Every structure is written in structure tokens, then in C-alpha cells.
Amino acid sequence: MRLSQAFKLAWQCIIGSKMRSFLTMLGMIIGVASVITLLGLMQGVTNYMIDTFSDLGTNSLTVTVNNTDTRKIDVDDVYRFTEENSTLFEGVSPSVAGRYTVKNGTTSASTTVTGVGEDYFSLNGKDLAWGRSVTYADIKNRSNICVLGTYLVDELYAGIINAGDTIRIDGQIFTIVGVIEEQADSMEGSSDDGIYIPYSVACRLAKNANISSYTFIAKDSDHVDAAETALDNYLYGIMKDEDLYSIMNMAALLDIINQMTSMMSGVLGGIAGISLLVAGIGIMNIMLVSVVERTKEIGIRKSLGAKRRDIMWQFVIEAASISMLGGLIGILIGSLATTTLGSLFGIEAAPTSSSILLAFCVSAAIGIGFGYAPANKAARLNPIDALRSE
Amino acid sequence: MKNRNRVEDTYSGPLIQLIDIHKVYYMGTSEIYANNGIDLSINEGEFVAIIGKSGSGKSTIMNIIGALDVPTSGQYILKGKDVSKMNDNELATIRNQMIGFIFQQYNLLPKERLINNVSLPLLYSGIGSAERHERAMAALEKVGIADKYRNFPNQMSGGQQQRGAVARALITNPSLILADEPTGALDSRTSEELLTFLKQLNEEGNTIVLITHDRSVAERANRIVSIQDGKITFDGNVEEYRRQVAG
Known part of the structure; x- marks a missing residue:
């Protein structure tokens, strides 16, 4: 007998008793759908997290220094160090972040004000939607100018900035010279919710003469580790104490996130996989009954x-x-559920092709595996006894 | 129909040779001798009835002749092949290619259309669907129910179903047609039709072995073999049988 014949026969049997076939399938349907949905959603969450962290720059190294009276990092030395190691670094920008209340007339908001160097915007891939960015002259002259994120433009200026508009940061008046292009749908707390000013001004605003944080950008992702080592050596040379500074490597952080989420996917997939096993046992059960019948x-x-x-x-x-x-x-139901639930949770989730392939192969394997015992029982029946049965 | 069976056409001995067949069933600790030394030889073209009461061992000998079972001891030679030592798969091939069964309960598959029921043996000998269809229609034509080819068994009368079963038995052009109480579920008129048809098939050269408990059915054959307590008690033609029963 040919394989096509066997499939034809199987199809007749499935069609011949629709309700029973459906109930037998139900376990498999639920099992596969839940595997696909869980893995798809988990992938969506992972992507969301990676996207969020990628905004911060995967090639970036953030250095935090605890300056002391005797040992401190001078901003000009940092720039010199970066230039000397231009094979490793794309550039550097000091960053002096603080949270302040900002006001336009009577409307106010609380936001992150970051003091930056002139290269900050290009290094972090932030383009300007309007105006200009912070310049070297602004830093030298300690000019009260600022560049706004789109969230604040929407909140405080109803979306429109005119040349010469000013904003009050912690009571001081700043002239708005530029607006950064929207990066995260202008959401509160996102990278669009922030103000950038010259770092020299930020130090004054924070009443702190020393800069405690620098963002270095490595030449490319292959140089991140080498750059981190060079940076570590340089900082240790000045501070002589590892506890006085820290280097955060975004790529390493991303790796950890990836590891964690794939572990979570494994656990969730495994739990859903148990339902596939149960489904297989259900099929075996029905097939055993079917053999007797x-x-x-x-x-x-x-x-x-x-x-x-x-x-x-x-x-x-x-x-x-x-x-x-x-x-x-x-697979069909799981795919639908993934996209529906994904949009409900506000993440972009789609069934992964690997989970679809996995689910299909597992269901076929379970069918064959759990079908084997009943089939073997049927194949071994003695024709005489079988003919005599009613 | 062309003979497509893989058999040695040069073979000239008897079609069936049963030599000292014993069949023992074990029920717990007790042994039941269903066949106790049966010797029987049937030539090609014969129409033989095996008659016996229930429990006489006639079903056991039918199972052995039909290659559904193997004897505990003794030899069964079918067209020169020793069937008595064959394994399951070899027996299946013998059943498929050399034997056509006609059962009391017709044994058509209820979920298959008549045409698929009739062509089923060809499916298991690996013949393509076009040829299966063609040969099944020819077989149905021969038994006179070709117009019912798309019906399901439950849409046909008992007589028609049994004709379908006969068509299925004929489709492989078997060496032997083995009929087990073929009229058992039929009324007297359709029984008569079926027996006349079997007679006709025999006259066309088919070898037929008919198993029955009914004397009137057995007497439609040319030769009667009577079985009692697992042994052959009579073997001869119809006249001799009548004389023996009367005497």
C-alpha cells in the first residue's frame, strides 16, 4: 500500500467522525497554540527590551566617576585620551544629568536635564528636527541654550517652537535653539522626554564643578571590549582605586538581557510543551479505542x-x-493570539518561524510516536480472531 | 481477465495437498485437537464442499486452507508451495494473490463504497488506481451489480452485498475461491442464485471450496468432504454421499 493511500484513508476516517476527530485534535490545538503564543510573546518582549536598550547605544560605554579632592578626572584629559585612542573610540561626551522642574510660562513639567558635549548628538544617533545642537562655543561661553525632546515640545509648547522661545530650567532662562527628532513616539519617560544643555552650564546648575559621567562611543561593536580595557587602564591610572569609578558596557548588558529572556522562553516553552505531551497521550488513547472498535x-x-x-x-x-x-x-490560532495579545500589551509580537517549525515537527513526531503503540497493536491482531469479532 | 498472479504455471500436481494436518488449541491446561490428522487433496477445477457440524473442526481446516492460520503439525502444499511454515507476511501474500474469500457476513467495509471494497485486494498488491478501478468494474460487471458501484454496503440488499463480496473474491483471479457458509445470511431465493453463480464460476474453470453445515448446500458441489471430530469421515461425490447418509 502506498503512502498516499494511507493519507487518503486517514482523511476519510477524520472526515467520517468529525466531532471525535476534533476532540482528539483539541489537545494538540491548545498545546501548539500555547507554545506559539508564549514563545512569540516572549520574543516580542525581548525585542522590546533590546530596542529600548539599543536606543541608549550598543557601542556605548558609560563611565561613572566618584571624584575626590585629590584624585579627579579632568574633562580636557578625557578628550585628550579619546583623541589619542582614536582607533578604539569614535568620540566622547561628558554627561551631567539631573532632574529639574522646567517651565514655559505657567505650564511646568519635571524632566531629565542632561549636560552634554558638542559631539553628544552625533555619537548617540540623535538627529535634529529643527534648529542647531550644542556647540563648542556654547560650552566655552557657558551659554544658557538648550535642545528639547519632542515630548516636552508637545507638553509645554503645544508642538510648535518659534525661534527665540525660552524655557525656565530650575528658575534660569534658557533659549531653545533646537529640537531632537522624535525617537519613541513622544512618550513620557522615553528618550523624547529630556532637555540637553552644554555640560559646563549643567555643572553650574548642579553646583558641582566636576563631571561625574562620560559616555564613550567605541569605533564599532568589535572594538567595545578593547575600548573598555583601555578605558579601565586609563581610569585606574588616575584614580588608583577600582571602587572610585565604574564602566557600564551596553553590549554586555544586552547580552545578559538576551540570556535571561531566552532562558525565560525555554521555561515557558517547556511548560507549554507539557500540554503537547498530554495531547499526544490523548491521541494514543483514542487510537487505542479506535483499534478495538x-x-x-x-x-x-x-x-x-x-x-x-x-x-x-x-x-x-x-x-x-x-x-x-x-x-x-x-499554529493558526497561536499566530492570531500572539499578534492580538501583543497589541493588547503594547508590544510588537509575531509568531517566530522557529517556533512554528518546532510546533509542527513536535506535533508530527507526537502523532507518529504515540500512534505507534496502537498501530502496532492493530498490526499484530490475529486475522481469525479479528474476523470473528463484531 | 488475464492471470497476473505470481504462480508457477508449469506446476501440474494437485492444487491443494493437506498431509496429516493436526491443529491443537491450548485452553489453559487442556489441549483441544481441532484437526486430528487430516489428509486431503483437491485438484484444479474441482468444486468441493466441506461439511460438518459446529465444533467438527471444519472452520479450523478452512482457516488453514485459507492461509489465515498454520497447522500445529503436518504439511499444507498450495500449488506447490509449502504454506504450513510461512510467517505472517508470506501468508498475507498468499491470501492476497491466490485465495478469494467469500464470508457468511459478506465482510464488506461499511465506510467504503462498493467499488473500493471490491478493489481492496488490489490495493494491497500495489496496483495503481486506474487499473484497480478498471478491474473492479469488470468484476462487478461479472456479478451483475456494476450499477451499484458507488453505493455503500448499507445501501444494498444482502444478496447484492454478497455479490459484491464475490466480485472482491474474483478480482485477483485467485487459484482458489474459499466460501465460508456463503448462503448463511441469505434467504432461499438469493441463496439459490448465489449457488447457481458459484456453479457457473466452477464451470468456467475456477476451483471452489465451500464450507457449510447445510446438506442441501453441500450437495450443490461435485465432491463432498465430511468432517467430524477433527477427522475426515467421508470423501466422495454427491451420489455416494447421499447413499452413505441414507444407508
Whole structure:
């Protein structure tokens, strides 16, 4: 008997008792759908987290220094160090962050004000939607100018900035010279919610003469580790104490996030996988009942010359067909559920092709694996006893 | 129909040779001798009825002749092949290619259309669907129910179903047609039709072995073999049988 015949036969059996076939499939449908949904959502969450961190720059190294009276990092030395190591570093920008209340007339908001160097915007991939960025002259002259994120433009200026508009930061008047292009849908707390001013001005605002934080950008992702080592040596040379400074490597952080989420995916997938196992047992159960019910049929087929192999194939293919059909329906439902739930949670989630492939292969394997025992039982039936049964 | 069976056409001995067949069933600790030394030889073209009461061992000998079972001891030679030592798969091939079964309960698959029921043996000998269809239609034509080819068994009368079963038995052009109480579920008129048809098949050269408990059915054959307590008690033609029963 050919394989196509076995599939045809299996299809007739599935169609012949729709309700029963559906109930048998149900376990597989639920199992596959939950595997696909969980893995898809988990992937969506991972992507979301990676995106968020990538905004901060995967090639960036953030250095935090605790300056003391005797040992401190001078900003000009940092610039010199970066230039000397231009094979490793794209550039550097000091960053002096603080949270202040900002006001336009009577409307006010609380936001992060970051003091930056002139290269900050290009290094961090922030383009200007309007105006100009912070210049070297602004830093030298300690000019009260600022560049705004789009969230604040929307909140305080109803979306429109005119040349010469000013803003009060902690009571001091700043002239708005530029607006950064929208990066995260102008959401509160996102990278669009912030103000950038010259770092020299920020130091004055913070009443602190020393700069405690620098953002270094490595030449490319291959140089991140070398840059980190060079930086570490340089800082240790000045501070002589590892506890007085720290270097945060965004790429390493991203790796950790990736590891954690893939571990989570594994755990969730495993839990959902148990339901696939249960589904397989359900199929085996029904197939065993089916073999008993169809003993007479098996006897007739054997009396007409069906070999063990033929009967075996018939039942294995039937179990596999039920299982795979359930798997396909499960993939469909799972895909729908993933995108629906994803948009409900506000993340972009789509079923991953690997999870679809995995689910399909697992459902086929379960069908064949759990179909084997009943099929073997059917194949071994004695034709005489089978013919005599009613 | 062309003979497509893989058999040695040069073979000239008897079609069936049963030599000292014993069949023992074990029920717990007790042994039941269903066949106790049966010797029987049937030539090609014969129409033989095996008659016996229930429990006489006639079903056991039918199972052995039909390659559904193997004897505990003794030899069964079918067209020169020793069937008695064959394994499951070899027996299946013998059933498929050399034997056509006609059962009391027709044994058509209820979920298959008549045409698929009739062509089923060809499916298991690996014949393509176009040829299966063609040969099944020819077989149905021969038994006179070709118009019912798309019906399901439950849409046909008992007589029609049994004709379908006969068509299925004929489709492989078997060396032997083995009929097990073929009229058992039929009324007297359709029984008569079926027996006449079997007679006709025999006259066309088919070898037929008919198993029955019914004397009137057995007497439609040319030769009668009577079995009692697992042994052959009579073997001869119809006249001799009548004389023996009367005497």
C-alpha cells in the first residue's frame, strides 16, 4: 500500500467522525497554540527590551566617576585620551544629568536635564528636527541654550517652537535653539522626554564643578571590549582605586538581557510543551479505542492480504494526520493570539518561524510516536480472531 | 481477465495437498485437537464442499486452507508451495494473490463504497488506481451489480452485498475461491442464485471450496468432504454421499 493511500484513508476516517476527530485534535490545538503564543510573546518582549536598550547605544560605554579632592578626572584629559585612542573610540561626551522642574510660562513639567558635549548628538544617533545642537562655543561661553525632546515640545509648547522661545530650567532662562527628532513616539519617560544643555552650564546648575559621567562611543561593536580595557587602564591610572569609578558596557548588558529572556522562553516553552505531551497521550488513547472498535475492519483487511506493515502504516498515518492537522490549526490560532495579545500589551509580537517549525515537527513526531503503540497493536491482531469479532 | 498472479504455471500436481494436518488449541491446561490428522487433496477445477457440524473442526481446516492460520503439525502444499511454515507476511501474500474469500457476513467495509471494497485486494498488491478501478468494474460487471458501484454496503440488499463480496473474491483471479457458509445470511431465493453463480464460476474453470453445515448446500458441489471430530469421515461425490447418509 502506498503512502498516499494511507493519507487518503486517514482523511476519510477524520472526515467520517468529525466531532471525535476534533476532540482528539483539541489537545494538540491548545498545546501548539500555547507554545506559539508564549514563545512569540516572549520574543516580542525581548525585542522590546533590546530596542529600548539599543536606543541608549550598543557601542556605548558609560563611565561613572566618584571624584575626590585629590584624585579627579579632568574633562580636557578625557578628550585628550579619546583623541589619542582614536582607533578604539569614535568620540566622547561628558554627561551631567539631573532632574529639574522646567517651565514655559505657567505650564511646568519635571524632566531629565542632561549636560552634554558638542559631539553628544552625533555619537548617540540623535538627529535634529529643527534648529542647531550644542556647540563648542556654547560650552566655552557657558551659554544658557538648550535642545528639547519632542515630548516636552508637545507638553509645554503645544508642538510648535518659534525661534527665540525660552524655557525656565530650575528658575534660569534658557533659549531653545533646537529640537531632537522624535525617537519613541513622544512618550513620557522615553528618550523624547529630556532637555540637553552644554555640560559646563549643567555643572553650574548642579553646583558641582566636576563631571561625574562620560559616555564613550567605541569605533564599532568589535572594538567595545578593547575600548573598555583601555578605558579601565586609563581610569585606574588616575584614580588608583577600582571602587572610585565604574564602566557600564551596553553590549554586555544586552547580552545578559538576551540570556535571561531566552532562558525565560525555554521555561515557558517547556511548560507549554507539557500540554503537547498530554495531547499526544490523548491521541494514543483514542487510537487505542479506535483499534478495538475497528478490529473487524482490520480482520477483513488482513484476510484480503494486508500485511502487518500495511495496517501499521494505516494507523500511524491516521494518528500523525490527526496530530498534524491539530498542529496546523494550533499554529493558526497561536499566530492570531500572539499578534492580538501583543497589541493588547503594547508590544510588537509575531509568531517566530522557529517556533512554528518546532510546533509542527513536535506535533508530527507526537502523532507518529504515540500512534505507534496502537498501530502496532492493530498490526499484530490475529486475522481469525479479528474476523470473528463484531 | 488475464492471470497476473505470481504462480508457477508449469506446476501440474494437485492444487491443494493437506498431509496429516493436526491443529491443537491450548485452553489453559487442556489441549483441544481441532484437526486430528487430516489428509486431503483437491485438484484444479474441482468444486468441493466441506461439511460438518459446529465444533467438527471444519472452520479450523478452512482457516488453514485459507492461509489465515498454520497447522500445529503436518504439511499444507498450495500449488506447490509449502504454506504450513510461512510467517505472517508470506501468508498475507498468499491470501492476497491466490485465495478469494467469500464470508457468511459478506465482510464488506461499511465506510467504503462498493467499488473500493471490491478493489481492496488490489490495493494491497500495489496496483495503481486506474487499473484497480478498471478491474473492479469488470468484476462487478461479472456479478451483475456494476450499477451499484458507488453505493455503500448499507445501501444494498444482502444478496447484492454478497455479490459484491464475490466480485472482491474474483478480482485477483485467485487459484482458489474459499466460501465460508456463503448462503448463511441469505434467504432461499438469493441463496439459490448465489449457488447457481458459484456453479457457473466452477464451470468456467475456477476451483471452489465451500464450507457449510447445510446438506442441501453441500450437495450443490461435485465432491463432498465430511468432517467430524477433527477427522475426515467421508470423501466422495454427491451420489455416494447421499447413499452413505441414507444407508
